Amino acid sequence: MSLLIQNGEIVTASERFVGDVLCEGETISRVGRNLDPGDAEVIDATGKYVFPGFIDPHTHIYLPFMGTFAKDTYVTASKAALVGGTTCFIDFCIPDRDEDPLSAFETWNSKSEGQSACDFTYHMAVTRFDDAAEKSLRRIVQEEGISSFKVFLAYKGALGVTDDELYQTLRLAKELGVITTAHCENADLVLELQKSLLAEGKTEPRWHHESRPPRVEAAGTSHLMTFAELLGAHVYVVHLSCREALDEAMRAKERGVNAWIETLIQYLLLDKSHAELPDFEGAKYVMSPPLRDASNQDVLWGALRNRFVSTLATDHAPFDFEAQKRAMGKDDFTLIPNGIPALEDRVNLLFTHGVKTGRIDLHTFVDCASTQAAKIFGLYPRKGTIQPGADADLVVYDPDYSGTISASTHHINTDYSAFEGWTIGGRPHVVTVRGEVAARDGQFVGTVGRGKRLSREPNHF
Numbered sequence: 001m002s003l004l005i006q007n008g009e010i011v012t013a014s015e016r017f018v019g020d021v022l023c024e025g026e027t028i029s030r031v032g033r034n035l036d037p038g039d040a041e042v043i044d045a046t047g048k049y050v051f052p053g054f055i056d057p058h059t060h061i062y063l064p065f066m067g068t069f070a071k072d073t074y075v076t077a078s079k080a081a082l083v084g085g086t087t088c089f090i091d092f093c094i095p096d097r098d099e100d101p102l103s104a105f106e107t108w109n110s111k112s113e114g115q116s117a118c119d120f121t122y123h124m125a126v127t128r129f130d131d132a133a134e135k136s137l138r139r140i141v142q143e144e145g146i147s148s149f150k151v152f153l154a155y156k157g158a159l160g161v162t163d164d165e166l167y168q169t170l171r172l173a174k175e176l177g178v179i180t181t182a183h184c185e186n187a188d189l190v191l192e193l194q195k196s197l198l199a200e201g202k203t204e205p206r207w208h209h210e211s212r213p214p215r216v217e218a219a220g221t222s223h224l225m226t227f228a229e230l231l232g233a234h235v236y237v238v239h240l241s242c243r244e245a246l247d248e249a250m251r252a253k254e255r256g257v258n259a260w261i262e263t264l265i266q267y268l269l270l271d272k273s274h275a276e277l278p279d280f281e282g283a284k285y286v287m288s289p290p291l292r293d294a295s296n297q298d299v300l301w302g303a304l305r306n307r308f309v310s311t312l313a314t315d316h317a318p319f320d321f322e323a324q325k326r327a328m329g330k331d332d333f334t335l336i337p338n339g340i341p342a343l344e345d346r347v348n349l350l351f352t353h354g355v356k357t358g359r360i361d362l363h364t365f366v367d368c369a370s371t372q373a374a375k376i377f378g379l380y381p382r383k384g385t386i387q388p389g390a391d392a393d394l395v396v397y398d399p400d401y402s403g404t405i406s407a408s409t410h411h412i413n414t415d416y417s418a419f420e421g422w423t424i425g426g427r428p429h430v431v432t433v434r435g436e437v438a439a440r441d442g443q444f445v446g447t448v449g450r451g452k453r454l455s456r457e458p459n460h461f
Contacts, residue, residue, distance in 0.1 A: 003435055004037045008045025008396060012052060012385050013367035021050060023392035026434035031386060043430055043437075045396045051366055052386050053087025053393025053431070054347050057373040058238055058262060058313035061091050062111040066337045068328065071318045071413045074115035077343060078451055079444040080411035084344035085428040087118050087393040087438075088383055088454070089316075090373070092150055094125040097158065101126075101136040105144065109453070116451030117444070118433050119393070121377070123181055125150040129165035134172060141176050145455025147378045148236075149173055149180045153220045154288065156187035166224075170233040177458030179260075179376065180228075181236040184220035184245065185212060185289065194334050205282035208333045209272050209290040217289045218244035225252035225259060234258040234460035236376065239315050241267045241289040243299045250308060258460070260376055262311045263300050265346045266291065266418065269353055274418075283325040284416055286336045287315065301359045310372040312350060314342040321416040340418040344410050348424040351399070356425050378456035392435035401427045403442075411444065
């Protein structure tokens with residue numbers, strides 16, 4: 001069955017015009033004006049935008065973490081993603097420190113295979129580096145189509161890597177043409193600050209920020225950049241939250257380090273006062289790095305607008321408030337499962353608070369929420385643009401829609417929303433996955449299991 005999206009305002013990272021998009025099979029066959037529909041199903045996009053499907057480069061769908069598990073499955077997460085306009089996400093496969101990477105890879109596949117309604121791929125976390133791990137990592141890159149690693153410069157004694165392991169990971173990544181994504185903090189400083197605060201009886205969620213202040217994130221960012229510079233490796237800073245860390249990354253880029261920067265929708269819109277809410281409500285907003293002082297928001301919006309920050313992600317980590325965050329962390333902020341649910345809301349919040357306020361233009365909107373993720377992680381031009389031969393992942397977007405975010409209506413499998421009661425000015429009208437309509441006006445209408453795990457070629461030599 002063919003599909004013709006007609007009379008919409010087509011917007012990519014670099015182009016904008018009114019026209020039609022013809023999809024045949026799973027790909028886009030023609031882009032132009034007044035295309036003959038033939039026997040195609042026609043979607044009238046008059047008065048609406050037509051965007052390439054959005055890509056979230058940072059999610060945690062299946063996630064064992066801090067003694068519990070994230071609440072979403074690939075079924076629930078992919079439905080939420082599609083309703084919100086995200087047609088592809090990059091999840092993290094994270095072995096335990098004593099686990100073989102191939103074993104973890106098989107576990108993640110067992111959770112995702114036949115379960116996702118949209119396409120996806122993985123970043124492969126390196127939580128230990130030795131000869132056995134290197135052998136498995138080579139196989140995962142060369143045989144399984146995974147072209148990005150992840151290292152944690154945090155969580156000492158658990159997921160965090162030593163400096164020797166960081167060096168060896170970046171060495172291997174450079175050899176294989178893999179980009180290494182990194183959680184940048186200083187694990188030793190975090191651990192000591194946590195101990196000190198707890199010893200002083202400071203156990204509430206609000207102290208989470210003080211255990212990981214901006215300078216700790218900046219130190220981790222600088223540390224990564226030093227290693228990347230010396231090895232000539234390509235690196236990507238995940239969830240950058242503050243001016244201090246941005247300054248370190250920008251200084252490295254200016255001296256020629258191959259570095260890219262990601263920030264999150266929550267860092268643009270929420271601040272640390274949310275994590276200081278009374279009655280333990282602040283636990284809903286505990287994440288690492290923490291929400292920062294509101295003064296950082298304009299800095300990050302400016303960096304996004306000027307494309308110093310390449311991508312806008314979620315770090316989607318869905319934990320229930322009552323049964324997980326409150327139950328586990330009520331007496332110790334270090335035990336609160338980190339993260340917020342945001343996969344469904346990223347695109348609409350970015351459009352509402354970015355495009356409609358004039359902070360960013362439509363091209364930057366598409367670039368940071370779709371195109372750059374595709375380019376950086378080896379999916380472009382299959383994903384991230386509208387052109388013949390690309391996958392027919394499309395979002396017909398209604399800029400005149402008005403609605404409210406709520407846990408009572410979202411498709412994420414959590415008992416709360418971090419953006420409860422926030423209004424949005426725009427949402428997807430129709431979302432397609434490789435030519436099949438998967439969401440309409442806030443409802444999932446697609447096919448669970450249609451999503452494919454994507455194979456990617458290394459592109460960072």
